[in-house]
Amino acid sequence: MDLPLSNECKRILAYAAEEAERLHHSHISTEHLLLGMLRETDSFAALAPTRVKIALASMPQIVQIPPHLPKAGCVPDPETAKRIAEAVWLVMYGEAAVEEQKPFQADFENDLWTVRGSPPSGQETKPFVAVISRVDGRIAKIGTTVVRRDLLE
Secondary structure, eight states: OOOOOOHHHHHHHHHHHHHHHHTTOSSOOHHHHHHHHHHSTTSHHHHHHHHTTOOGGGHHHHTTOOOSOOTTOSSOSHHHHHHHHHHHHHHHHOHHHHHHTOSOEEEEETTEEEEEOOOOTTSOOOOOEEEEETTTOOEEEEESSOOOHHHHO
């Protein structure tokens, strides 16, 4: 059944398209529709956040829309992940300690790179570990005993 769209609905769709374009997304998704509904000031959806004390300005953070990022993410491959981990490890542990941990290994799962050092055998040195987001390059965890619980399940 084809139902006609109200003027309010047409404006919401237009706002959703603007939000998708503003965020450099190639399609309109549910988060864009939500932002479009919130911009239509007379709609029920726009009034709902005031009832739960959520400011309109904070809504993009709540729906977690990432800024414009490459489709492959900021860390698209294992070599990039290794370079990021090495840069942080150099600051934390120093050049000599990082050199002893080479070669580095990078594994990818659940949009996260896990980079591990390879300490020399026969030493009690623990491997350096860094968990890095493929999407935005954030370092989720770093140290020598990082455990990824999602990999244990």
